[in-house]
Amino acid sequence: MIPDTAEIGFDIPARPGDALSDVMTPALVIDLDAFDRNIARMRAFVTGHGLRLRAHAKTHKSADIARIQMQRGGACGICCQKVSEAEALVRAGITDVLVSNEIHGPRRAARLAALAGRARVQVCVDDAGQVATLSHAAEAAGTRIGVLVEIDVGAGRCGLPPGPAAVELARRIDEAPGLSFNGLQAYQGALQHIRDPQARAEAAHAAARATALTRTALTEAGFACETIGGAGTGSFTLDAGLGEINELQCGSYVFMDADYDRVTGADGSRPGGMENALFVMAEVMSRPGPDRAICDAGLKALSVDSGLPRIDRDGLRYTGASDEHGTISDPRGLLTPGDRVMLVPGHCDPTCNLYDWYVGLRGGVVETLWPVTARGKLY
Amino acid sequence: MIPDTAEIGFDIPARPGDALSDVMTPALVIDLDAFDRNIARMRAFVTGHGLRLRAHAKTHKSADIARIQMQRGGACGICCQKVSEAEALVRAGITDVLVSNEIHGPRRAARLAALAGRARVQVCVDDAGQVATLSHAAEAAGTRIGVLVEIDVGAGRCGLPPGPAAVELARRIDEAPGLSFNGLQAYQGALQHIRDPQARAEAAHAAARATALTRTALTEAGFACETIGGAGTGSFTLDAGLGEINELQCGSYVFMDADYDRVTGADGSRPGGMENALFVMAEVMSRPGPDRAICDAGLKALSVDSGLPRIDRDGLRYTGASDEHGTISDPRGLLTPGDRVMLVPGHCDPTCNLYDWYVGLRGGVVETLWPVTARGKLY
Numbered sequence: 144m145i146p147d148t149a150e151i152g153f154d155i156p157a158r159p160g161d162a163l164s165d166v167m168t169p170a171l172v173i174d175l176d177a178f179d180r181n182i183a184r185m186r187a188f189v190t191g192h193g194l195r196l197r198a199h200a201k202t203h204k205s206a207d208i209a210r211i212q213m214q215r216g217g218a219c220g221i222c223c224q225k226v227s228e229a230e231a232l233v234r235a236g237i238t239d240v241l242v243s244n245e246i247h248g249p250r251r252a253a254r255l256a257a258l259a260g261r262a263r264v265q266v267c268v269d270d271a272g273q274v275a276t277l278s279h280a281a282e283a284a285g286t287r288i289g290v291l292v293e294i295d296v297g298a299g300r301c302g303l304p305p306g307p308a309a310v311e312l313a314r315r316i317d318e319a320p321g322l323s324f325n326g327l328q329a330y331q332g333a334l335q336h337i338r339d340p341q342a343r344a345e346a347a348h349a350a351a352r353a354t355a356l357t358r359t360a361l362t363e364a365g366f367a368c369e370t371i372g373g374a375g376t377g378s379f380t381l382d383a384g385l386g387e388i389n390e391l392q393c394g395s396y397v398f399m400d401a402d403y404d405r406v407t408g409a410d411g412s413r414p415g416g417m418e419n420a421l422f423v424m425a426e427v428m429s430r431p432g433p434d435r436a437i438c439d440a441g442l443k444a445l446s447v448d449s450g451l452p453r454i455d456r457d458g459l460r461y462t463g464a465s466d467e468h469g470t471i472s473d474p475r476g477l478l479t480p481g482d483r484v485m486l487v488p489g490h491c492d493p494t495c496n497l498y499d500w501y502v503g504l505r506g507g508v509v510e511t512l513w514p515v516t517a518r519g520k521l522y
Numbered sequence: 523m524i525p526d527t528a529e530i531g532f533d534i535p536a537r538p539g540d541a542l543s544d545v546m547t548p549a550l551v552i553d554l555d556a557f558d559r560n561i562a563r564m565r566a567f568v569t570g571h572g573l574r575l576r577a578h579a580k581t582h583k584s585a586d587i588a589r590i591q592m593q594r595g596g597a598c599g600i601c602c603q604k605v606s607e608a609e610a611l612v613r614a615g616i617t618d619v620l621v622s623n624e625i626h627g628p629r630r631a632a633r634l635a636a637l638a639g640r641a642r643v644q645v646c647v648d649d650a651g652q653v654a655t656l657s658h659a660a661e662a663a664g665t666r667i668g669v670l671v672e673i674d675v676g677a678g679r680c681g682l683p684p685g686p687a688a689v690e691l692a693r694r695i696d697e698a699p700g701l702s703f704n705g706l707q708a709y710q711g712a713l714q715h716i717r718d719p720q721a722r723a724e725a726a727h728a729a730a731r732a733t734a735l736t737r738t739a740l741t742e743a744g745f746a747c748e749t750i751g752g753a754g755t756g757s758f759t760l761d762a763g764l765g766e767i768n769e770l771q772c773g774s775y776v777f778m779d780a781d782y783d784r785v786t787g788a789d790g791s792r793p794g795g796m797e798n799a800l801f802v803m804a805e806v807m808s809r810p811g812p813d814r815a816i817c818d819a820g821l822k823a824l825s826v827d828s829g830l831p832r833i834d835r836d837g838l839r840y841t842g843a844s845d846e847h848g849t850i851s852d853p854r855g856l857l858t859p860g861d862r863v864m865l866v867p868g869h870c871d872p873t874c875n876l877y878d879w880y881v882g883l884r885g886g887v888v889e890t891l892w893p894v895t896a897r898g899k900l901y
Contacts, residue, residue, distance in 0.1 A: 154606055154899070154901065156901075167629070167901045168900075168901070169900050201845055201846065224845065224846040225846060227533055244807075244846065244847075245807045245808045245816075246807065247805055247806070247807045247818070247859050247860055248805070248860060250546070269808055269810060270808070270809070270859065272859060273859075295810060299811075299814070299849075300808075300810070300816055300844070300847055300849065301807070301808040301810050301816050301847070302808075302810055303810070332844055426626055426627070427626070428623075428624045428625065428626045428680070429624045429648055429649070429679075429680040429681075430649070431648060431674060431679070431680050431681055431682070432678075435678070437624075437679055437680050439626070439900075442825065442827050442869070442871070442872040443871075443872055443875050443898075443900065444900055446821065446825075447827050448821050448826050448827070448843070464827070465679070465711055466580055466603065466871050466872060467580065467603040467604060467623065468623075468679055468680070470678075470679065480626050480649065480651060480652075481626055481627060490821075492821070492822075492845050493821040493822055493845060496822050496876070497875070497876075497898065498898065498900075499898055518898075519822075519876065519877065519878055519897075520533070521547075521548050521818075521822065521823055521877075522533065522535075522546045522547070
């Protein structure tokens with residue numbers, strides 16, 4: 144028996160076996176059938192292309208989902224963006240993590256080195272200072288950290304310029320106690336959301352050329368790249384055909400979102416045939432006028448950085464968000480207070496980070512609750 | 523002795539006495555001197571104008587800050603937007619809460635009625651169904667809930683149209699067991715962010731006229747309004763002079779944000795002379811090019827719904843956010859990895875909701891840590 148929520152503040156949105164209408168709103172809901180199909184699609188894709196998958200857990204921050212990705216989703220491990228996120232997932236049993244990001248300073252390095260005593264741990268670097276700090280931490284902890292050199296293949300974010308600069312850094316890693324040079328991080332984040340299929344393909348080709356240039360320079364200097372990591376949900380079908388990336392880092396594919404629905408192929412298809420599996424279920428709390436209904440999901444229930452959520456129901460449109468209200472245009476008067484509305488978030492990653500729980504739904508019934516294991520893990 | 527964070531996942535960003543440079547980033551930092559001055563300014567304002575302050579806790583979600591507002595900030599109580607938010611703050615000792623929002627359904631009503639046994643509790647309604655549900659819950663719990671009728675004074679969100687419609691609802695509340703009719707909720711949310719001082723003043727006058735029309739209809743029907751609640755940080759100096767609202771509901775004034783800095787008077791002054799007291803402290807993690815530095819605060823550390831954060835330092839500009847990265851334009855090369863940058867968030871409320879802890883800073887030293895008591899309380 145779980146104690147009364149109001150007494151202790153342990154506020155679960157539902158219990159297994161509950162009907163959809165019993166779930167407290169706003170709730171972060173997974174359509175488990177669609178989710179399972181996405182998991183299977185990606186497994187078939189990487190198997191068919193002879194690639195590895197290192198699924199990105201920054202999307203879901205869930206140890207349960209990471210475990211599914213590794214057990215039946217074809218993933219060899221997961222990616223995180225932060226050391227504290229990796230810690231949370233390793234504490235929950237995940238055994239192989241790449242922090243696909245630069246980390247700064249001795250304290251983060253020490254935490255990562257400690258984690259490397261409990262799981263296979265890798266991280267990215269783009270300058271020599273990071274190599275020295277990581278090496279010192281790994282030596283002190285008596286562990287070994289795998290390192291990828293990040294190159295900027297077009298996103299204009301972190302990373303060395305493509306080409307020979309990576310060789311010098313690989314050499315430093317190779318010579319540094321406690322570190323192993325494992326290859327390249329060649330993720331092009333900006334490419335994932337390019338709308339035009341032609342422009343997206345060109346950006347993918349440019350990234351592959353930049354990667355090849357760097358790989359060649361490394362090979363000539365005697366450094367083999369066991370791993371060349373990259374690709375996201377918007378680009379993996381392109382990247383797979385270009386022969387450079389051998390470890391896909393897709394994250395959003397498990398859920399998809401309203402923004403990824405705008406990243407379609409020339410035939411209008413979604414990347415890899417993935418389908419939307421994530422919703423914020425909101426409830427109508429007020430019906431103040433003939434044209435609009437007000438629901439209980441606003442800026443604290445949905446991230447609007449990539450646009451407002453979509454409602455897949457004729458006649459309804461989510462038109463505005465304030466902190467705790469969502470305005471729904473409803474000129475036909477379809478909604479009355481208490482009605483539920485399934486919103487497709489504009490951007491899945493930062494939306495999931497707002498919640499403590501996923502509500503897994505199958506056939507209209509709550510099948511499972513999964514905690515958002517690494518919610519708010521920012522360090 | 524607090525156990526090792528990596529072992530148990532209790533991940534505090536700092537300890538009292540730490541230097542600013544010891545705080546883990548990204549961190550939600552309060553400049554306590556500026557915060558104290560804002561608290562004192564608002565107290566002086568409401569005292570000088572003979573008004574009550576019911577400070578809005580949706581901004582900070584912190585029981586510590588709510589307590590300061592009630593003990594030395596001139597507040598008679600606080601506002602929340604959600605029942606679960608009110609529960610969290612009452613659990614932490616807050617004694618007087620208005621849920622300044624409609625709530626739907628018997629479960630939320632039952633939770634609110636239970637809470638009314640532990641604190642003074644009020645809520646807003648805009649339809650008869652809510653009145654019946656609340657009354658039933660209060661009767662069942664043997665408690666009493668104060669009720670305000672919400673009217674739409676120009677925001678186009680929740681609320682009855684101004685005028686006689688409120689009289690019928692007031693009568694229902696007055697006759698309903700377990701409920702007390704306490705007055706009107708007349709908050710104009712959209713008005714808070716109107717940039718042009720003239721247009722903002724006109725909107726405030728329109729809201730006051732709509733409130734007066736409704737108040738008069740209620741008075742003529744024999745219903746006195748003990749409370750007419752409304753006003754926010756962008757409008758309270760205007761509303762105070764218009765004589766309708768007697769209980770100010772400002773929230774953002776304690777912190778301010780980059781968006782409120784654009785809501786100035788004709789002379790360029792900020793509302794009520796409030797100053798910025800909230801920052802996200804980020805750290806530079808990569809310096810990949812001559813023009814840019816990359817910091818560790820992106821979409822999961824900052825809400826960008828009202829624009830990107832501001833940096834109050836010449837030569838630096840935050841130009842783009844992805845999930846866990848912020849791009850800073852730095853053509854003069856001021857920043858190297860490890861440097862700290864103080865970002866002024868675009869919108870304080872949803873930014874605070876991303877964190878577990880506030881770091882209170884005075885004279886460059888951590889003075890206190892406050893939990894974000896009601897973070898993620900969405901029901």
